[in-house]
Amino acid sequence: MYTFSSKLKNLSFVLMLLGALGIGYGFFTAPKNTEEVEKILTSSHGEHHEGSTNEVAPAHKEVVHATEIIKDSTKVEENHLDSIVSNVEKHEVVAESAHDPNKTNATIHEDANAEHAEHLEHVLGQLQNKPWSALYVAALFFMLISLGALAFYAIQHAAQAGWSPVLFRVMEAITSYLVPGAIIVYVLLVLSSLHFNNNHLFAWMNEGVTEVGNKNYDEIIAGKAGYLNIPFFLIRAAIFMGGWIFYRQYTRKNALALDETHDVTYYKKNFKASAAFLAFFLVSESMMSWDWIMSVDPHWYSTLFGWYVFASFFVSGITVIALTTLYLKSKGYLENVNNSHFHDLAKFMFGISVFWTYLWFSQFMLMWYANIPEEVTYFKMRIDNYNLPFFGMVVMNFVFPILILINTDFKRVPWIISMAGTVILCGHYLDFHNMIFPATVGDQWFIGISEISSILFFAGLFIFVVFTTLAKQPLLPKGNPLIEESKHFHY
Numbered sequence: 078m079y080t081f082s083s084k085l086k087n088l089s090f091v092l093m094l095l096g097a098l099g100i101g102y103g104f105f106t107a108p109k110n111t112e113e114v115e116k117i118l119t120s121s122h123g124e125h126h127e128g129s130t131n132e133v134a135p136a137h138k139e140v141v142h143a144t145e146i147i148k149d150s151t152k153v154e155e156n157h158l159d160s161i162v163s164n165v166e167k168h169e170v171v172a173e174s175a176h177d178p179n180k181t182n183a184t185i186h187e188d189a190n191a192e193h194a195e196h197l198e199h200v201l202g203q204l205q206n207k208p209w210s211a212l213y214v215a216a217l218f219f220m221l222i223s224l225g226a227l228a229f230y231a232i233q234h235a236a237q238a239g240w241s242p243v244l245f246r247v248m249e250a251i252t253s254y255l256v257p258g259a260i261i262v263y264v265l266l267v268l269s270s271l272h273f274n275n276n277h278l279f280a281w282m283n284e285g286v287t288e289v290g291n292k293n294y295d296e297i298i299a300g301k302a303g304y305l306n307i308p309f310f311l312i313r314a315a316i317f318m319g320g321w322i323f324y325r326q327y328t329r330k331n332a333l334a335l336d337e338t339h340d341v342t343y344y345k346k347n348f349k350a351s352a353a354f355l356a357f358f359l360v361s362e363s364m365m366s367w368d369w370i371m372s373v374d375p376h377w378y379s380t381l382f383g384w385y386v387f388a389s390f391f392v393s394g395i396t397v398i399a400l401t402t403l404y405l406k407s408k409g410y411l412e413n414v415n416n417s418h419f420h421d422l423a424k425f426m427f428g429i430s431v432f433w434t435y436l437w438f439s440q441f442m443l444m445w446y447a448n449i450p451e452e453v454t455y456f457k458m459r460i461d462n463y464n465l466p467f468f469g470m471v472v473m474n475f476v477f478p479i480l481i482l483i484n485t486d487f488k489r490v491p492w493i494i495s496m497a498g499t500v501i502l503c504g505h506y507l508d509f510h511n512m513i514f515p516a517t518v519g520d521q522w523f524i525g526i527s528e529i530s531s532i533l534f535f536a537g538l539f540i541f542v543v544f545t546t547l548a549k550q551p552l553l554p555k556g557n558p559l560i561e562e563s564k565h566f567h568y
Contacts, residue, residue: 099530
């Protein structure tokens with residue numbers, strides 16, 4: 078019987094406390110108006126933003142920026158169109174200037190001021206979104222880790238796998254986080270729909286985007302209003318989360334009853350429930366990825382996106398199973414878990430990492446090669462403004478696991494699995510960061526107090542929930558009919 082150590086419990090409380098304080102600080106320090114944004118931009122960029130209150134500076138900045146673009150030989154097609162537009166505008170200005178020079182200068186200054194004000198309003202929205210984005214990414218990431226472990230657990234039942242039953246209690250403990258994790262994510266979705274405290278994570282929820290004639294009207298979003306509307310969005314989320322939680326609670330109850338009675342009927346019930354759940358999961362997971370992640374970029378879509386998101390949180394869930402098992406083993410528990418079990422978990426970590434990379438490259442390469450504006454802008458934004466995390470996650474999620482876990486012997490070495498698992502988890506957090514932040518905060522991103530604090534808070538909550546569940550029941554599911562095969566599993 079596992080005992081939740083006071084040291085680990087205190088660590089979880091400390092993480093939650095520090096995280097909560099940092100999250101509060103992130104919201105408190107978010108700018109409240111454009112004047113604060115002006116100060117932030119001035120202090121961040123120094124001399125580059127000197128004279129930002131000068132009405133001519135924004136216009137001059139745009140001219141310099143356009144000149145730099147024209148000099149960039151890698152953007153020939155873009156420059157051709159820009160040069161045509163510039164020439165037209167230039168001739169218009171010259172003609173007007175000849176007629177009334179004073180009026181032309183005033184118009185230029187007014188347009189520059191209006192453009193500058195609009196830019197400040199845009200940046201204000203991005204910076205106000207930043208603490209919400211950090212909170213949302215961390216909440217979603219840890220909840221999906223639990224969901225990934227649940228999917229792996231269901232696969233083991235449906236496949237009637239003989240190697241894994243000794244790990245079932247670990248899987249059930251990790252999936253226990255799904256209940257509080259899903260509730261938190263659902264609350265964040267509701268707060269987004271209410272625009273609570275300047276929460277504008279989902280652009281399609283903004284007022285007037287589907288109303289013809291409104292200044293916020295967006296024809297593309299309006300065309301998707303039958304699916305992307307707040308009531309249907311929240312109903313779908315409730316159905317998805319309710320189905321996942323119901324399966325988890327149902328199979329957990331049957332597993333504990335199986336231990337007490339040794340009645341194989343409970344095992345058969347879990348087998349049937351797992352097969353049904355996997356069918357529901359494949360549909361709900363894809364729709365979840367469209368709703369909660371892809372819709373932050375409502376103009377962009379990918380037919381691979383559901384699989385891509387699944388691969389990311391599935392390998393994260395398996396990795397957490399491996400790391401939790403290693404921790405318990407190091408403390409003298411799970412005596413029936415051997416190197417062959419770790420070898421199989423590491424094989425899954427390796428295999429799904431390769432699968433994730435295949436999906437990442439397929440999605441990226443096809444869109445980049447086709448160079449269709451509404452598709453390639455998704456990646457252009459990330460390459461231009463998120464270069465380090467965008468390509469860094471590929472190294473962390475593919476190159477590093479390949480180099481470390483391709484060796485059979487390394488798959489049996491605890492410290493190597495732990496190191497690889499830690500890198501994989503960090504890499505897939507960056508993956509979710511890259512999926513959400515470019516659409517919600519644009520180029521106003523950095524890994525700061527809000528991001529780190531959100532990770533600490535949910536990591537602490539995750540540890541507390543998972544290890545509290547582990548301490549409630551014996552770690553060996555003795556009633557499972559395949560338990561003897563699992564105990565003596567060797568590869």
